[in-house]
Amino acid sequence: MSPRADSLLRHPAFVAFWFARIASGFGFQMLSVAVGWQIYAITGRAFDLGLIGLVQFVPSVLLALPAGHVADQYERRRVVLIGQIVEWMAIVLLAALTLTHRVHETGILLLVLVIGMAKAFESPSMQSLLPALVPPALLPRAVAVSGSAFQMAMILGPAVGGLLYVAGPGVVYLGAAVLYLVAATMMFAMRYEQAPPKREPATLKTVFAGVHFIRARKDVLGVISLDLFAVLLGGATALLPIFAKDILRTGPWGLGLLRAAPAVGALLMSVWLARRDLQRRVGAIMFGSVAAFGLATLVFALSTTLWLSLVALFALGAFDMVSMVIRGALVQLDTPDDMRGRVSAVNAIFINTSNQLGEFESGMLAAWIGAVNATLLGGIGTLLVVGLWLAMFPTLRRRQRLHVETAAPDGPVADIL
Template sequence: MSAISDVAAASASLKAYPAFWRYWITRLSSAFGFQMLSVAVGWQVYELSGDPFSLGLIGLAQFIPSVLLALPAGHVADQVHRRNIVMVTQSCQWIALLLLVGGSWFGLLSEYWILLLVFIIGVFKAFEFPALKSMLPALVPDEVLPRALAVDSSGIQMASIAGPALGGLLYIGGPVVAYGLSAMLYLISIIALTGLHYRHQIHKKQPMNLDNLFAGVRFIRARPVILGVISLDLFAVLLGGATALLPIFAKDILHTGPWGLGLLRAAPAVGALLMSFWLARHTLERKVGKIMFASVAGFGVATLVFALSTNLYLSLIALFALGAFDMVSMVIRGALVQLETPDEMRGRVTAVNSIFINTSNQLGEFESGMLAAALGAVGATVIGGVGTLVVVAAWMWMFPVIRQREKLKE
């Protein structure tokens, strides 16, 4: 069955849940808007400053609030109606986008004002993320959740593929055009939220103190299934960061130009997108633990193939497979975490997970760069692939409860 028919079948199975589709429109619109914003901000800051260091500050302005505010954001997501949190935070991001539009139109922006607005957007996005992610399990029954996660992931992958390209294309008309359409997409997201009927039952009001802020950490440590899948994701991303070295592979090993680099960057996302279409149609019903470990091992093998390849087409196939394997493990991990977590804890658990994800992505790029400087890009990527396989073997031994897991919901 083709990917298109897979999506159509999955859509039919989720047709009875209109709240999910409003949620999906919110996720898709805001993801597209943010991807376009990221490209436009990077280009405008470099135009204004001419300093590559300023581009690094953009990443820092987003990374700091995402990590420092994660635990408070998770606590708020469990104590306040989650739809209201998302509406307020997205509305504030929309206002910041309007300031970027106005400032660009009147020529009032310096790179420092842009960085300040990016930091403000990062603050509100830190509070938006756990609230938005924690909403999904309440919108569909447990047996439909894996398909809903796959459809949700397909939208995010589409945004990650097409969003930067669209943002770059629109920037030809100037930053006002790019920021303007990004703001329009955020407005669509907010409008979709207004009609989303979502009941968030707050079981008990709790003060924001250290005990409650770290409740998510304690909850994860006490549950081997959640601890295992989250830590597996951390180390797999940390070790398997081949994508950070793509410019080196493109130029020095595969001897291709910018067009080849673009293909290499797109290949994992395309693989993940097509796999998400398949997962949206086919429910994983047996041996989900073994399938998850096999998928992470496949990710490691694909990393090794890419590392040793000197042919562009083989490298593209390896990266395509890498993205597909990652999507399978991501959907299983996401479903296990959501299904094993009670609703009153989902915000805090999601917040802790976001720290793991953000930290592993940043440290993974740093680790890859340091190893590449010492051993070369091929050596660094080989170590990453082998390391991923070692982690899979270790986690299968350390977390037998995951290895023996038959179904997502037990």
């Protein structure tokens, strides 16, 4: 059956996965809004808002490699389910403490830390679970549809959380707990075929196997490192308040539009990609998309009108989604199933590091040379990275299709489609 004749709706396990992803994504975005508002209302210190990000970032990096090993040693659905149950219990406790007026900043941060640790184990298993739910030819479309769930949560979750916060943070936490319960129920009911994982003792060699695998596979190394440096250099979202206030002369409503524009572009592009089959020149398309991401960053940096800035950010999000779908599908399809958890964990480290360090780099550079110059330099840097990676990874540049068969880590790659 061709990919066009087949449909993702014919795969009940993927449908359950998608609904679980939407429910947990919405719940987490609502939770993030409520936690930020509540801690700031309690302490009034901006520093404490930074602590919220820190207690989530640290476990996502420190536990990534052990979590990848766990994802390859145990049934991934069960690992995801346990992670979601732990997160649900932490949210329920947070709601109970808030509604009984026993909540404290330290308690909130500790519960957020627990959620961050559970997510660190959940994430590699969630990512590596997707290829088991659909045929390889449908994986790019499945990645796009899964990405649409994330973008919808990013756009609507904070708005819903903000509206519910009018009734108090406890109500938001209860709503998030209900959504996490829905996600865990869908994950529990999901059924799919997967070979029993091969159990290996946890050693430095097995834990770091994902790192060694990525180093041996040039195409996988190329797409993961391209994402790292492109996001590290090209991210301008940390500077949006400066552009909104000092350059575009708009208020909080304009800042809200600027923040939403990339997510809207990514969402619409994911819907379009879900109806298309990426079967030709995927390497060139990926590099072109990252280059377009850099060009959109340059347009945004030079814009002095709100509408043009919104268009540039919309395009930035859309092109980023194209490269993300290709990168995600290529990494999963080039990785054997018994290695997907550990490779996904390494990929998660790269993504988390690039996002966090990218915001830090943008802020420091903007303080030194100004927001416009910093964003211009980031866009130019992204284009330079694309040029360098085109020369450094010629097989990735010439790659025609996503689904390939590899004989050995250093062996030739044969196109099988």
